[in-house]
Amino acid sequence: MFDFIKKKLKESINSIQHRLAKEEQDEQKEVETKEFREQVDEIKQEKQIIEGKPEKKSAEKSHAEEKHKNNADKHEERPGTKKEIKNAKEHAPEKKKRILSHKITSEDIASIYGDIKEALLENNVAMEVAMAIHKDLEESLIGKEVSFLSNKKEVETAIKKSISDVMFEYSSDRFLSDIRRKKPYIILFIGVNGAGKTTTLAKLINFLQKNNLRVVVSASDTFRAASIEQVEIHTKKLGAKLIKHNYGADPAAVAFDAIKHAHSENADVVMIDTAGRSDINKNLIEELKKVKRVSKPDLTIFIGDALTGNDAVNQARIFDKEVGIDTVILSKADVDKKGGAILSISYVTKKPILFLGTGQGYEDLVPFSKERTAEFILS
Numbered sequence: 001m002f003d004f005i006k007k008k009l010k011e012s013i014n015s016i017q018h019r020l021a022k023e024e025q026d027e028q029k030e031v032e033t034k035e036f037r038e039q040v041d042e043i044k045q046e047k048q049i050i051e052g053k054p055e056k057k058s059a060e061k062s063h064a065e066e067k068h069k070n071n072a073d074k075h076e077e078r079p080g081t082k083k084e085i086k087n088a089k090e091h092a093p094e095k096k097k098r099i100l101s102h103k104i105t106s107e108d109i110a111s112i113y114g115d116i117k118e119a120l121l122e123n124n125v126a127m128e129v130a131m132a133i134h135k136d137l138e139e140s141l142i143g144k145e146v147s148f149l150s151n152k153k154e155v156e157t158a159i160k161k162s163i164s165d166v167m168f169e170y171s172s173d174r175f176l177s178d179i180r181r182k183k184p185y186i187i188l189f190i191g192v193n194g195a196g197k198t199t200t201l202a203k204l205i206n207f208l209q210k211n212n213l214r215v216v217v218s219a220s221d222t223f224r225a226a227s228i229e230q231v232e233i234h235t236k237k238l239g240a241k242l243i244k245h246n247y248g249a250d251p252a253a254v255a256f257d258a259i260k261h262a263h264s265e266n267a268d269v270v271m272i273d274t275a276g277r278s279d280i281n282k283n284l285i286e287e288l289k290k291v292k293r294v295s296k297p298d299l300t301i302f303i304g305d306a307l308t309g310n311d312a313v314n315q316a317r318i319f320d321k322e323v324g325i326d327t328v329i330l331s332k333a334d335v336d337k338k339g340g341a342i343l344s345i346s347y348v349t350k351k352p353i354l355f356l357g358t359g360q361g362y363e364d365l366v367p368f369s370k371e372r373t374a375e376f377i378l379s
Protein backbone atom coordinates (compact mmCIF):
# COMPACT_ATOMS: atom_id res chain seq x y z
CA MET A 1 0.00 0.00 0.00
CA PHE A 2 1.07 3.58 -0.74
CA ASP A 3 4.30 2.27 -2.37
CA PHE A 4 4.76 5.11 -4.85
CA ILE A 5 3.58 7.87 -2.51
CA LYS A 6 5.98 6.61 0.16
CA LYS A 7 8.90 6.62 -2.27
CA LYS A 8 8.10 10.12 -3.54
CA LEU A 9 7.66 11.55 -0.08
CA LYS A 10 10.98 10.14 1.04
CA GLU A 11 12.72 11.61 -2.01
CA SER A 12 11.05 14.94 -1.48
CA ILE A 13 11.97 15.17 2.21
CA ASN A 14 15.55 14.15 1.43
CA SER A 15 15.89 16.73 -1.32
CA ILE A 16 14.70 19.62 0.87
CA GLN A 17 16.98 18.31 3.62
CA HIS A 18 19.95 18.30 1.24
CA ARG A 19 19.16 21.75 -0.06
CA LEU A 20 18.88 23.24 3.42
CA ALA A 21 21.96 21.38 4.58
CA LYS A 22 23.98 22.73 1.64
CA GLU A 23 22.79 26.28 2.25
CA GLU A 24 23.76 25.95 5.87
CA GLN A 25 27.12 24.39 5.09
CA ASP A 26 27.93 27.27 2.73
CA GLU A 27 27.01 29.80 5.41
CA GLN A 28 29.03 27.86 7.94
CA LYS A 29 32.07 27.75 5.63
CA GLU A 30 31.88 31.50 5.15
CA VAL A 31 31.79 32.06 8.89
CA GLU A 32 34.60 29.62 9.52
CA THR A 33 36.79 31.29 6.90
CA LYS A 34 36.12 34.66 8.52
CA GLU A 35 36.88 33.28 11.99
CA PHE A 36 40.03 31.62 10.68
CA ARG A 37 41.25 34.89 9.17
CA GLU A 38 40.58 36.70 12.43
CA GLN A 39 42.50 34.08 14.37
CA VAL A 40 45.44 34.26 11.96
CA ASP A 41 45.47 38.05 12.37
CA GLU A 42 45.43 37.70 16.15
CA ILE A 43 48.31 35.21 16.13
CA LYS A 44 50.30 37.50 13.81
CA GLN A 45 49.70 40.39 16.17
CA GLU A 46 50.78 38.35 19.19
CA LYS A 47 53.87 37.17 17.38
CA GLN A 48 54.81 40.74 16.57
CA ILE A 49 54.26 41.79 20.16
CA ILE A 50 56.45 39.00 21.54
CA GLU A 51 59.25 39.48 19.02
CA GLY A 52 58.89 43.20 18.83
CA LYS A 53 59.60 45.23 15.72
CA PRO A 54 62.36 43.73 13.56
CA GLU A 55 65.65 44.37 15.45
CA LYS A 56 68.22 46.73 13.98
CA LYS A 57 71.77 45.52 14.56
CA SER A 58 72.92 49.06 15.17
CA ALA A 59 70.39 49.68 17.88
CA GLU A 60 71.62 51.52 20.97
CA LYS A 61 71.38 50.01 24.47
CA SER A 62 68.74 52.52 25.51
CA HIS A 63 66.72 51.37 22.55
CA ALA A 64 67.05 47.73 23.69
CA GLU A 65 65.85 48.72 27.13
CA GLU A 66 62.93 50.54 25.59
CA LYS A 67 62.13 47.37 23.65
CA HIS A 68 62.26 45.25 26.79
CA LYS A 69 59.97 47.65 28.59
CA ASN A 70 57.63 47.64 25.66
CA ASN A 71 57.57 43.86 25.66
CA ALA A 72 56.82 43.74 29.34
CA ASP A 73 53.94 46.20 28.83
CA LYS A 74 52.55 44.19 25.98
CA HIS A 75 53.05 41.04 27.99
CA GLU A 76 50.63 42.44 30.48
CA GLU A 77 48.18 42.82 27.62
CA ARG A 78 48.51 39.18 26.55
CA PRO A 79 46.19 37.71 29.18
CA GLY A 80 43.65 40.22 27.94
CA THR A 81 44.01 38.87 24.41
CA LYS A 82 43.60 35.32 25.65
CA LYS A 83 40.52 36.38 27.51
CA GLU A 84 39.14 37.78 24.30
CA ILE A 85 39.76 34.50 22.50
CA LYS A 86 38.12 32.63 25.38
CA ASN A 87 35.14 34.97 25.16
CA ALA A 88 34.87 34.46 21.45
CA LYS A 89 34.93 30.70 21.95
CA GLU A 90 32.25 30.88 24.60
CA HIS A 91 30.03 32.77 22.22
CA ALA A 92 30.69 30.46 19.32
CA PRO A 93 27.86 27.92 19.98
CA GLU A 94 25.32 30.72 20.08
CA LYS A 95 26.61 31.98 16.77
CA LYS A 96 26.38 28.48 15.31
CA LYS A 97 22.79 28.03 16.45
CA ARG A 98 21.78 31.30 14.85
CA ILE A 99 23.41 30.42 11.58
CA LEU A 100 22.30 26.79 11.38
CA SER A 101 18.63 27.48 11.06
CA HIS A 102 16.36 28.20 8.17
CA LYS A 103 12.96 29.78 7.87
CA ILE A 104 10.70 27.65 5.66
CA THR A 105 9.31 29.64 2.74
CA SER A 106 6.32 29.11 0.47
CA GLU A 107 8.88 28.14 -2.21
CA ASP A 108 10.09 25.31 0.00
CA ILE A 109 6.52 24.07 0.41
CA ALA A 110 5.85 24.45 -3.30
CA SER A 111 8.88 22.29 -3.96
CA ILE A 112 7.76 19.60 -1.49
CA TYR A 113 4.21 19.74 -2.79
CA GLY A 114 5.30 19.78 -6.45
CA ASP A 115 7.06 16.48 -5.84
CA ILE A 116 4.27 14.77 -3.97
CA LYS A 117 1.28 16.16 -5.86
CA GLU A 118 2.12 14.08 -8.90
CA ALA A 119 2.54 11.00 -6.72
CA LEU A 120 -0.79 11.63 -4.98
CA LEU A 121 -2.77 12.17 -8.18
CA GLU A 122 -1.18 9.24 -9.98
CA ASN A 123 -2.19 7.11 -7.05
CA ASN A 124 -5.85 7.92 -7.21
CA VAL A 125 -5.87 10.56 -4.52
CA ALA A 126 -8.69 12.99 -5.28
CA MET A 127 -7.55 16.48 -6.41
CA GLU A 128 -9.37 18.20 -3.54
CA VAL A 129 -7.53 15.98 -1.07
CA ALA A 130 -4.13 16.78 -2.63
CA MET A 131 -5.02 20.50 -2.40
CA ALA A 132 -6.07 20.14 1.22
CA ILE A 133 -2.70 18.52 2.03
CA HIS A 134 -0.92 21.43 0.28
CA LYS A 135 -2.87 24.05 2.21
CA ASP A 136 -2.28 22.28 5.49
CA LEU A 137 1.47 22.02 4.81
CA GLU A 138 1.60 25.75 4.07
CA GLU A 139 -0.22 26.57 7.28
CA SER A 140 1.91 24.36 9.44
CA LEU A 141 5.35 24.98 7.94
CA ILE A 142 5.72 28.41 6.32
CA GLY A 143 7.72 30.76 8.53
CA LYS A 144 8.77 27.95 10.79
CA GLU A 145 12.37 28.20 11.93
CA VAL A 146 13.96 24.82 11.47
CA SER A 147 17.43 23.83 12.49
CA PHE A 148 19.85 21.75 10.50
CA LEU A 149 19.48 18.68 12.67
CA SER A 150 15.78 18.85 13.33
CA ASN A 151 14.36 20.04 10.03
CA LYS A 152 13.91 16.57 8.52
CA LYS A 153 11.96 15.50 11.56
CA GLU A 154 9.87 18.69 11.58
CA VAL A 155 9.04 18.45 7.89
CA GLU A 156 8.17 14.78 8.29
CA THR A 157 5.97 15.46 11.29
CA ALA A 158 4.14 18.23 9.42
CA ILE A 159 3.56 16.03 6.36
CA LYS A 160 2.36 13.21 8.60
CA LYS A 161 -0.09 15.55 10.27
CA SER A 162 -1.35 17.00 6.97
CA ILE A 163 -1.97 13.50 5.62
CA SER A 164 -3.58 12.33 8.82
CA ASP A 165 -5.83 15.43 8.85
CA VAL A 166 -7.54 14.55 5.56
CA MET A 167 -8.81 11.26 6.98
CA PHE A 168 -11.55 10.60 9.52
CA GLU A 169 -11.97 7.43 11.51
CA TYR A 170 -14.76 5.66 13.34
CA SER A 171 -13.00 3.68 16.01
CA SER A 172 -13.97 0.05 16.51
CA ASP A 173 -14.35 0.75 20.24
CA ARG A 174 -16.93 3.42 19.58
CA PHE A 175 -18.60 1.16 17.05
CA LEU A 176 -18.95 -1.55 19.71
CA SER A 177 -20.23 0.84 22.35
CA ASP A 178 -22.78 2.26 19.88
CA ILE A 179 -23.99 -1.27 19.13
CA ARG A 180 -24.40 -2.03 22.83
CA ARG A 181 -26.66 0.96 23.30
CA LYS A 182 -29.54 -0.44 21.24
CA LYS A 183 -31.02 -3.90 20.69
CA PRO A 184 -31.21 -5.09 18.03
CA TYR A 185 -28.74 -2.74 16.40
CA ILE A 186 -29.42 -2.74 12.67
CA ILE A 187 -26.61 -2.47 10.13
CA LEU A 188 -27.19 -2.06 6.39
CA PHE A 189 -24.42 -2.89 3.91
CA ILE A 190 -24.43 -1.14 0.54
CA GLY A 191 -22.03 -0.95 -2.40
CA VAL A 192 -21.61 -1.99 -6.02
CA ASN A 193 -21.34 -5.58 -7.20
CA GLY A 194 -18.11 -7.31 -6.16
CA ALA A 195 -17.05 -4.54 -3.76
CA GLY A 196 -16.80 -7.06 -0.92
CA LYS A 197 -20.11 -6.55 0.93
CA THR A 198 -20.85 -10.20 1.68
CA THR A 199 -17.24 -11.04 2.58
CA THR A 200 -16.97 -7.99 4.86
CA LEU A 201 -20.30 -8.82 6.48
CA ALA A 202 -18.94 -12.30 7.30
CA LYS A 203 -15.78 -10.79 8.80
CA LEU A 204 -17.93 -8.47 10.90
CA ILE A 205 -20.05 -11.39 12.18
CA ASN A 206 -16.78 -12.91 13.38
CA PHE A 207 -15.67 -9.61 14.99
CA LEU A 208 -18.98 -9.06 16.78
CA GLN A 209 -19.23 -12.66 17.98
CA LYS A 210 -15.77 -12.31 19.52
CA ASN A 211 -17.22 -9.38 21.42
CA ASN A 212 -20.06 -11.58 22.68
CA LEU A 213 -22.72 -10.14 20.39
CA ARG A 214 -25.32 -12.35 18.72
CA VAL A 215 -25.97 -11.66 15.06
CA VAL A 216 -28.92 -12.30 12.72
CA VAL A 217 -28.24 -11.91 9.00
CA SER A 218 -30.74 -10.86 6.33
CA ALA A 219 -30.02 -12.36 2.89
CA SER A 220 -31.36 -9.30 1.11
CA ASP A 221 -29.33 -9.84 -2.03
CA THR A 222 -32.07 -11.69 -3.87
CA PHE A 223 -30.79 -10.40 -7.20
CA ARG A 224 -27.43 -12.01 -7.94
CA ALA A 225 -27.21 -15.73 -8.67
CA ALA A 226 -25.71 -17.77 -5.81
CA SER A 227 -25.64 -14.80 -3.45
CA ILE A 228 -27.95 -16.50 -0.92
CA GLU A 229 -25.79 -19.65 -0.92
CA GLN A 230 -22.66 -17.51 -0.51
CA VAL A 231 -23.92 -15.78 2.61
CA GLU A 232 -25.35 -19.05 3.92
CA ILE A 233 -21.93 -20.73 3.76
CA HIS A 234 -20.56 -17.97 5.98
CA THR A 235 -23.40 -17.95 8.52
CA LYS A 236 -23.21 -21.75 8.86
CA LYS A 237 -19.46 -21.66 9.38
CA LEU A 238 -19.73 -18.87 11.91
CA GLY A 239 -22.89 -20.11 13.63
CA ALA A 240 -25.04 -17.05 12.98
CA LYS A 241 -28.75 -17.11 12.19
CA LEU A 242 -29.69 -16.42 8.53
CA ILE A 243 -33.10 -15.22 7.40
CA LYS A 244 -33.63 -15.86 3.69
CA HIS A 245 -36.37 -15.82 1.04
CA ASN A 246 -36.19 -16.97 -2.57
CA TYR A 247 -34.34 -15.26 -5.40
CA GLY A 248 -36.36 -12.40 -6.82
CA ALA A 249 -38.08 -11.77 -3.46
CA ASP A 250 -38.39 -8.24 -2.08
CA PRO A 251 -35.10 -7.48 -0.23
CA ALA A 252 -36.96 -5.16 2.15
CA ALA A 253 -39.34 -7.96 3.14
CA VAL A 254 -36.38 -10.23 4.01
CA ALA A 255 -34.89 -7.46 6.16
CA PHE A 256 -38.23 -6.95 7.89
CA ASP A 257 -38.38 -10.68 8.78
CA ALA A 258 -34.79 -10.68 10.01
CA ILE A 259 -35.48 -7.76 12.35
CA LYS A 260 -38.64 -9.45 13.62
CA HIS A 261 -36.64 -12.59 14.29
CA ALA A 262 -33.93 -10.64 16.12
CA HIS A 263 -36.57 -9.05 18.37
CA SER A 264 -38.12 -12.41 19.21
CA GLU A 265 -34.72 -14.04 19.86
CA ASN A 266 -33.32 -11.05 21.70
CA ALA A 267 -30.36 -10.93 19.28
CA ASP A 268 -27.93 -8.02 19.49
CA VAL A 269 -27.34 -7.14 15.86
CA VAL A 270 -29.09 -7.49 12.50
CA MET A 271 -26.88 -7.30 9.41
CA ILE A 272 -28.55 -6.72 6.08
CA ASP A 273 -26.62 -7.92 3.03
CA THR A 274 -27.82 -6.28 -0.18
CA ALA A 275 -27.29 -6.62 -3.90
CA GLY A 276 -25.19 -4.28 -5.96
CA ARG A 277 -25.13 -3.71 -9.68
CA SER A 278 -22.12 -3.20 -11.90
CA ASP A 279 -23.18 0.44 -12.07
CA ILE A 280 -25.27 2.47 -9.69
CA ASN A 281 -28.57 2.49 -11.56
CA LYS A 282 -32.05 3.71 -10.73
CA ASN A 283 -33.33 0.20 -9.87
CA LEU A 284 -30.59 -0.33 -7.35
CA ILE A 285 -31.14 3.05 -5.70
CA GLU A 286 -34.91 2.50 -5.46
CA GLU A 287 -34.35 -0.99 -4.03
CA LEU A 288 -31.92 0.28 -1.40
CA LYS A 289 -34.12 3.23 -0.48
CA LYS A 290 -36.95 0.84 0.20
CA VAL A 291 -34.76 -1.49 2.31
CA LYS A 292 -33.65 1.52 4.28
CA ARG A 293 -37.17 2.85 4.75
CA VAL A 294 -38.39 -0.50 6.02
CA SER A 295 -35.42 -1.52 8.17
CA LYS A 296 -34.55 1.92 9.60
CA PRO A 297 -30.88 1.00 10.08
CA ASP A 298 -28.85 2.44 12.93
CA LEU A 299 -25.78 2.35 10.72
CA THR A 300 -25.43 2.26 6.94
CA ILE A 301 -22.00 1.08 5.86
CA PHE A 302 -20.69 1.77 2.38
CA ILE A 303 -18.35 -1.00 1.24
CA GLY A 304 -15.86 0.18 -1.38
CA ASP A 305 -13.19 -1.72 -3.23
CA ALA A 306 -9.93 0.13 -2.44
CA LEU A 307 -8.44 -1.13 -5.71
CA THR A 308 -10.88 0.95 -7.74
CA GLY A 309 -9.51 4.20 -6.30
CA ASN A 310 -11.46 7.25 -7.43
CA ASP A 311 -14.34 5.05 -8.60
CA ALA A 312 -14.91 3.92 -5.02
CA VAL A 313 -14.81 7.55 -3.87
CA ASN A 314 -17.37 8.59 -6.49
CA GLN A 315 -19.63 5.65 -5.66
CA ALA A 316 -19.54 6.60 -1.99
CA ARG A 317 -20.51 10.15 -2.90
CA ILE A 318 -23.49 8.96 -4.98
CA PHE A 319 -24.65 6.37 -2.44
CA ASP A 320 -24.47 8.99 0.26
CA LYS A 321 -26.49 11.47 -1.75
CA GLU A 322 -29.12 8.93 -2.84
CA VAL A 323 -29.41 6.54 0.10
CA GLY A 324 -27.31 8.08 2.87
CA ILE A 325 -24.24 6.44 4.38
CA ASP A 326 -22.77 6.76 7.89
CA THR A 327 -19.39 5.13 7.55
CA VAL A 328 -17.07 3.36 5.12
CA ILE A 329 -15.21 0.06 5.00
CA LEU A 330 -12.66 -0.31 2.22
CA SER A 331 -11.98 -3.86 1.13
CA LYS A 332 -8.93 -5.29 -0.65
CA ALA A 333 -6.45 -2.95 1.03
CA ASP A 334 -4.09 -5.96 0.98
CA VAL A 335 -3.85 -5.89 -2.81
CA ASP A 336 -4.13 -2.13 -3.28
CA LYS A 337 -0.65 -0.76 -4.09
CA LYS A 338 -1.82 2.85 -4.38
CA GLY A 339 -3.95 3.71 -1.37
CA GLY A 340 -5.67 6.68 -3.03
CA ALA A 341 -9.19 5.68 -1.99
CA ILE A 342 -8.08 5.31 1.64
CA LEU A 343 -6.60 8.82 1.61
CA SER A 344 -9.53 10.42 -0.21
CA ILE A 345 -12.80 8.78 0.69
CA SER A 346 -13.45 10.25 4.12
CA TYR A 347 -12.36 13.76 3.13
CA VAL A 348 -14.61 13.76 0.07
CA THR A 349 -17.66 12.21 1.73
CA LYS A 350 -17.04 13.55 5.25
CA LYS A 351 -17.84 10.03 6.48
CA PRO A 352 -15.32 8.21 8.64
CA ILE A 353 -13.62 4.93 7.80
CA LEU A 354 -14.41 2.07 10.18
CA PHE A 355 -12.29 -0.86 8.99
CA LEU A 356 -9.99 -1.90 6.17
CA GLY A 357 -10.42 -5.33 4.61
CA THR A 358 -7.03 -6.96 4.24
CA GLY A 359 -7.71 -10.40 2.80
CA GLN A 360 -10.31 -13.07 2.30
CA GLY A 361 -10.16 -14.67 5.75
CA TYR A 362 -12.51 -13.82 8.63
CA GLU A 363 -9.68 -12.22 10.60
CA ASP A 364 -8.64 -9.97 7.74
CA LEU A 365 -10.41 -6.89 9.02
CA VAL A 366 -8.31 -4.13 10.57
CA PRO A 367 -9.76 -1.23 12.60
CA PHE A 368 -8.91 1.93 10.70
CA SER A 369 -6.53 4.41 12.29
CA LYS A 370 -5.61 7.62 10.50
CA GLU A 371 -2.51 8.06 12.68
CA ARG A 372 -1.22 4.61 11.87
CA THR A 373 -2.03 5.08 8.19
CA ALA A 374 -0.14 8.40 8.02
CA GLU A 375 2.75 6.90 9.99
CA PHE A 376 2.85 3.96 7.62
CA ILE A 377 3.03 6.27 4.60
CA LEU A 378 6.06 8.03 6.08
CA SER A 379 7.70 4.93 7.53
Ligand SMILES: Nc1nc2c(ncn2[C@@H]2O[C@H](COP(=O)(O)OP(=O)(O)O)[C@@H](O)[C@H]2O)c(=O)[nH]1
Nearest residue numbers: 193194195196197198199331332357358359360
Ligand atom coordinates in the same frame (compact mmCIF):
# COMPACT_ATOMS: atom_id res chain seq x y z
N1 LIG B 1 -7.90 -9.76 -1.35
C1 LIG B 1 -9.10 -9.43 -0.86
N2 LIG B 1 -10.21 -9.88 -1.47
C2 LIG B 1 -11.42 -9.55 -0.95
C3 LIG B 1 -11.53 -8.72 0.18
N3 LIG B 1 -12.85 -8.54 0.44
C4 LIG B 1 -13.53 -9.22 -0.51
N4 LIG B 1 -12.68 -9.84 -1.36
C5 LIG B 1 -13.01 -10.68 -2.54
O1 LIG B 1 -13.76 -9.89 -3.46
C6 LIG B 1 -14.68 -10.68 -4.16
C7 LIG B 1 -16.08 -10.07 -4.09
O2 LIG B 1 -16.51 -10.10 -2.75
P1 LIG B 1 -18.05 -10.18 -2.33
O3 LIG B 1 -18.08 -10.17 -0.86
O4 LIG B 1 -18.73 -11.32 -3.00
O5 LIG B 1 -18.59 -8.82 -2.93
P2 LIG B 1 -20.10 -8.26 -2.98
O6 LIG B 1 -20.58 -8.51 -4.38
O7 LIG B 1 -20.00 -6.83 -2.70
O8 LIG B 1 -20.88 -8.99 -1.97
C8 LIG B 1 -14.61 -12.05 -3.53
O9 LIG B 1 -13.81 -12.90 -4.34
C9 LIG B 1 -13.92 -11.81 -2.20
O10 LIG B 1 -13.22 -12.93 -1.74
C10 LIG B 1 -10.32 -8.25 0.81
O11 LIG B 1 -10.31 -7.50 1.81
N5 LIG B 1 -9.14 -8.65 0.24
Ligand SMILES: [Mg+2]
Nearest residue numbers: 197198221227
Ligand atom coordinates in the same frame (compact mmCIF):
# COMPACT_ATOMS: atom_id res chain seq x y z
MG1 LIG C 1 -22.68 -10.05 -2.04
